Amino acid sequence: MGPSTRGCASMSDWMAWAGLRRKPLGLLGGVLLLAMIALAVLADRVAPYDYDEVDIFSRLKPSSGTHWLGTDNLGRDLLSRVIHGARVSMAVGFGGVALGLLGAMAVGLVSGYFGGRLDMAVQRFVDAFMCFPLLLVALTIMALLGPGLANVILTLGLVLGVRDSRVIRSAVLSVKENLYVEAARGLGAAHWGVILRHILPNIFAPIIILATVNIGAVILIEAALSFLGFGVPPPRPSWGGMLSGAGLVHMLRAPWLALWPGVALSLAVFGANMLGDALRDVLDPRLRGT
Amino acid sequence: MIRYALKRLLLVVPTLVLVSLFVFGIIRAIPGDVVDMMLEQFQYGKDAAELRAKLGLDRPLLEQYLVWVKRLLAGDLGQSLWTNRPAAQDIAARFPVTVTLSLLSILISLLVALPVGILAALRQDTAGDYTARSFAIGALSIPNFWLATLIVVLPSFYFNWAPPIGNFVALGQDPLGSLAQFVLPAICLGITQAGVILRMTRGMMLEVLRQDYVRTAWAKGLGSRVVVLRHALRNAMIPIVTVIGGQMPFYVGGSIVMEHIFGLPGLGSFVLEAISRRDYPVIQAVNLFVALLVILSNLLVDVSYGALDPRVRQHE
Numbered sequence: 001m002g003p004s005t006r007g008c009a010s011m012s013d014w015m016a017w018a019g020l021r022r023k024p025l026g027l028l029g030g031v032l033l034l035a036m037i038a039l040a041v042l043a044d045r046v047a048p049y050d051y052d053e054v055d056i057f058s059r060l061k062p063s064s065g066t067h068w069l070g071t072d073n074l075g076r077d078l079l080s081r082v083i084h085g086a087r088v089s090m091a092v093g094f095g096g097v098a099l100g101l102l103g104a105m106a107v108g109l110v111s112g113y114f115g116g117r118l119d120m121a122v123q124r125f126v127d128a129f130m131c132f133p134l135l136l137v138a139l140t141i142m143a144l145l146g147p148g149l150a151n152v153i154l155t156l157g158l159v160l161g162v163r164d165s166r167v168i169r170s171a172v173l174s175v176k177e178n179l180y181v182e183a184a185r186g187l188g189a190a191h192w193g194v195i196l197r198h199i200l201p202n203i204f205a206p207i208i209i210l211a212t213v214n215i216g217a218v219i220l221i222e223a224a225l226s227f228l229g230f231g232v233p234p235p236r237p238s239w240g241g242m243l244s245g246a247g248l249v250h251m252l253r254a255p256w257l258a259l260w261p262g263v264a265l266s267l268a269v270f271g272a273n274m275l276g277d278a279l280r281d282v283l284d285p286r287l288r289g290t
Numbered sequence: 291m292i293r294y295a296l297k298r299l300l301l302v303v304p305t306l307v308l309v310s311l312f313v314f315g316i317i318r319a320i321p322g323d324v325v326d327m328m329l330e331q332f333q334y335g336k337d338a339a340e341l342r343a344k345l346g347l348d349r350p351l352l353e354q355y356l357v358w359v360k361r362l363l364a365g366d367l368g369q370s371l372w373t374n375r376p377a378a379q380d381i382a383a384r385f386p387v388t389v390t391l392s393l394l395s396i397l398i399s400l401l402v403a404l405p406v407g408i409l410a411a412l413r414q415d416t417a418g419d420y421t422a423r424s425f426a427i428g429a430l431s432i433p434n435f436w437l438a439t440l441i442v443v444l445p446s447f448y449f450n451w452a453p454p455i456g457n458f459v460a461l462g463q464d465p466l467g468s469l470a471q472f473v474l475p476a477i478c479l480g481i482t483q484a485g486v487i488l489r490m491t492r493g494m495m496l497e498v499l500r501q502d503y504v505r506t507a508w509a510k511g512l513g514s515r516v517v518v519l520r521h522a523l524r525n526a527m528i529p530i531v532t533v534i535g536g537q538m539p540f541y542v543g544g545s546i547v548m549e550h551i552f553g554l555p556g557l558g559s560f561v562l563e564a565i566s567r568r569d570y571p572v573i574q575a576v577n578l579f580v581a582l583l584v585i586l587s588n589l590l591v592d593v594s595y596g597a598l599d600p601r602v603r604q605h606e
Contacts, residue, residue, distance in 0.1 A: 025427075128308030131581040131588075133543030136561065140573055143565040144319050220433055224547055227435050228562060243439055251443045258443040262436035270431035277427070 026278020032271030033215070039083050040090035047080035052235045060254040069260050072242075073250040078257065081237040082264050088226075088238040089219045089268055092152055096218040097211050099157025100164055105207070107161070108168025109195055113176055123169075129162045138221055142230045149232050152225060156218050164210050171203040178202075205283035212279055216272035223265050239265040291596065298592045302585055309585070310362070313578040314355055317345050317570050328568050334371045344371065345570065367578065368571035370564070377575035380560060385579075386461065387556030391479070391548060392541040394472050396534065398480030399487050407491025408518065411499060422488065429485030434544060438478040438551045455553045475548035482544070483537060490533050494526035528599050535591030539584050 021027070039046060048068075055075035063070045069078040111122040129137075138155050145151040175181070176199060184194050223240030225231030232238040242261040251258040325341060328334050335341035342348050346358065361368075367378040410422035446452040453474050461468045498504060499522050507517045546558035553559075557576060564572035 124304045124308060128305050128312060128581075131305065131309055131539070131584045132312070132577060133539035133580060133584070135543035135546055136539075136577060136580060139546070139561070139565055140316060140577060143568065143570075143573060144316070144321070144324070146324075216431070223433055224435060228547065228550060230565065240433075240435075243436055248439075248442070251439070252446055255443050255447045258436075258439050262433065262440070265436065266432045269433070270427065273427060273431050 023278035023281065025274050026281075029271040029274025029276075029278065032267055033275055036086050036268045036271065037090055040086040043084045043087050047077075047083040049077035049080040051081045051084040051237050052076065053080075060250060060257075062254070062256060070254065070256045072254075072257055073247065078260055081242060082239070082260050085237045085239040085242060085261060085264060086268070088149065088232050088236060089222065089265070091149065092156065092222040092232075093215045093219045093268075093272070095153040096156035096160065096222070097214045099153060100159075100161035100214065100218075101207065101211060103157065103161030104164035104168050104210075105200075107165035109172055109199065111165065112169035112172030113191070113195055113199060115173075119169075123166075126162055126166055134159060134163075134221065135224060138225060139228070139230055142225060147230055147233045149236070152222055152231050156221055159221075160214055160218065164214070167206055167210055168203060171206045172199055175199050175202045209276060209280045209283060212272055212276035216269040216276065219265070219269055219272065294596045295593050298589055298596075302589060305585060306582075309581045310359060310578070311355075313574055313581070314358060316574045316577065317347070318351075320345075320570060324568065328371075332372070332567060362578070367575035370569055370572045372564075372567050372569045372572075377572050380572075381557065381575060381579050384556050384560050387458075387549070387554050388542065388545050388558060390461065390469075391472055391476055391545050391554065391556060392538075394469075394476035395479040395483065395541055395544070398476055399483040400534075402480070402484040403487035403491055407488040408495055408523065410488070410492045411495035412518065414496060419492075422492070426485040426488045426492075429481050429488075432482075434478045434482045435547045435551060437481065438475065438548060441474055441478065442551065453552070458553065458555050471552070471554065475545075475552045475554065479541065479544045479548050483540065486537070487530065487533065490530055491526065494529055495522060498522045498526045528595065532591055532595055535587055535594075538587040539580075542580050542583070 053076060055071070057075065058067070058071050059073055059075045061067060061071045061075075067077050067079065069082065072078055072081070107122060111119045132140075137159050141155045141158070142151060145155065178198075181194060181198050184198055189197075222231055222238065223243075226238040226240035227244050229241075229244060232241060234241060239261040243258060243265075247257060325338055329338060329341055335344055339348075346354055349357070365378060366376065367381065369376055370380070373380075406422050406425070410419045413419050442453060442455070454471055459468045459471065499518075504517060504522050507521045512521075542557070545554075545556055546562055548554070549556045549558035550562055557580070561573060561576040563569075564576065
């Protein structure tokens with residue numbers, strides 16, 4: 001990577017940081033998200049019990065000194081299960097977004113840069129895909145693949161990747177009109193060189209914004225899939241799965257079962273949304289001041 | 291205007307073909323071991339060959355597609371493996387439930403989002419504005435299925451009151467009693483979307499209120515109601531209408547969850563049952579139906595966009 005592009009990336013890093021300091025809610029979102037990542041990584045050490053440690057003598061107990069958030073219908077410690085739930089959400093959140101962005105970048109860069117018939121064909125494909133509601137597509141693909149963490153990541157990566165490719169494409173379309181792109185081509189630079197050196201570094205802002213906003217979206221869809229019973233199967237605790245209708249009978253007797261997984265889920269999504277919002281304000285000059 | 295509408299209509303054709311190919315692909319994408327599993331768990335046929343024939347997989351690919359499209363055009367969306375009923379029949383019976391839920395949700399979203407969004411824009415950076423914006427972000431972050439679960443669980447635990455679930459009453463039987471069953475799920479579904487529309491309304495109003503013609507309207511001494519509602523809101527509404535129209539997939543997707551929780555026999559619970567029974571012809575039929583619905587609503591939005599904003603027509 002040439003010196004000019006490196007300067008550009010660090011410039012936007014710096015702007016993001018300087019701008020974020022003036023966005024207390026965005027910072028709070030970032031801190032929340034970091035805390036969730038820390039919980040996910042350190043779950044084994046932080047959680048007071050194993051997430052699947054059954055204790056049939058203390059079933060459906062309310063919060064107490066030994067079980068801070070109470071226990072579930074098998075006497076498993078709810079706090080430990082909520083902490084371990086962060087693992088699933090963060091794995092799906094970051095895994096799904098990374099996979100989706102990689103796909104979106106590949107499709108969006110090629111479609112936007114080369115344009116013409118290829119772009120036309122790819123965009124009709126995206127159009128058709130967007131006619132299906134996100135949750136319905138995700139459910140249908142999960143019905144074909146079967147439940148499981150890896151399949152959820154794959155499905156959400158695919159679903160969001162197709163959508164995001166359109167955002168990346170429109171960013172590419174505006175960047176490729178710049179004179180320096182024409183100059184690079186005129187000097188005989190190969191297409192791939194132009195894409196990697198001149199286009200990619202300049203669409204960094206939308207990529208960052210997409211990534212953060214999508215983390216919240218992906219976490220929510222995973223939770224909805226698991227809630228409906230087609231996401232991450234038990235006994236692995238997923239926040240959506242813990243809220244699932246299968247446990248409704250127990251929730252009616254022990255409402256804390258319905259409360260805490262949802263609180264954790266909302267906090268994670270709130271964090272990602274706030275951070276994404278603040279980053280959008282900071283990195284997208286068109287929106288500044290509104 | 292008619293030329294513009296016709297142009298839009300023509301653009302739909304390639305989308306329709308691709309959508310049909312996607313839906314056609316669903317059954318073809320079933321892994322081989324799943325066919326065995328379908329036989330074992332649900333007895334959808336005597337052996338794999340019979341089931342494959344039922345799914346229409348026993349002929350050359352192009353022929354399969356043409357036969358399938360021909361049947362679609364005749365209104366045949368395929369047959370359920372589980373009930374052996376035509377999928378179109380069940381979809382027709384369940385569609386009104388999903389439409390009622392979606393329309394009520396949109397109504398609730400608008401009733402909350404429009405007034406609050408306008409007020410927040412008029413009183414920018416005041417405590418009220420911050421409250422409205424926090425509400426919007428909160429609405430976006432709280433999963434609607436969690437909200438619904440809490441509505442079912444908490445009152446029943448603390449007040450011994452539970453919302454009506456099960457024993458669905460159809461709209462035709464008892465209109466008011468039937469609508470009452472939709473209120474809670476519609477609130478849960480509408481609140482999330484209210485967050486999106488509120489932010490959009492506030493943003494658009496802020497932009498429009500700064501424009502010269504609005505300043506002129508104030509300067510002329512017009513009342514604030516006329517300036518805000520007639521001059522500003524009208525122009526701010528154009529993108530808002532597009533956003534609402536474009537959210538059609540969201541409402542249908544959200545109704546899957548809400549119908550599941552509140553026991554409403556709509557399209558959402560229908561497709562969910564089909565998925566858990568691996569009833570692929572039904573999954574296929576619902577996907578196709580919903581996609582057609584979305585295409586239709588997008589078309590309507592596009593055309594109404596052209597009707598609302600003369601600039602759109604002229605640019606085309």
